[in-house]
Amino acid sequence: MKIIYQIGIIFSLCWVSQIVEALLPIDFPASVIGMILLFALLVFRGLKVEHIREKSDFLLANMAFFFVPAGVSIINYFDVLKSSVVQLLLICLFTTVLTFAATAGSIRLTLKLMNRRKGGQENG
Structure with a gap:
């Protein structure tokens, strides 16, 4: 259940970044917006690293697959x-x-x- 929760957090950030991209008057990649949102949430303690650690470790370990x-x-x-x-x-x-x-x-x-x-x- 923990993994599903972590996937939900990451996908929610991706979804919000897609919405922000659509609302911006200039072209700006949603992936970069998502990274900025994630960074801001981590810095301002809106999200703890433990909330996404396992899933992010999995994604980093398999990063080559995404290329x-x-x-x-x-x-x-x-x-x-x-x-x-x-x-x-x-x-x-x-x-x-x-x-x-x-x-x-x-x-x-x-x-x-x-x-x-x-x-x-x-x-x-």
Whole structure:
């Protein structure tokens, strides 16, 4: 019964985000609206992590499965994309390196701030 409750919460958020998307005067993806709603509910304690932990762990563990339809779609349109294959590969390479650099920078900054905080607490 707990899993059904958790699925209900997640689907309700998806449904509300679809409604919000339809009401907005600009195009904005419902999936992003749903993530923002979920984040806001978690931050402002409207929803506890325990309410969705098991189902979200399941979805994260099986995330690769949800990319299969997108991969199949890319293969179906390969004849359209093949004229731009070099540009697409360069963009993928560049953004991958950029993502790695941003992640490394974020980790370094976080570690630096954590060490500074630790040092301040020991001296204080």
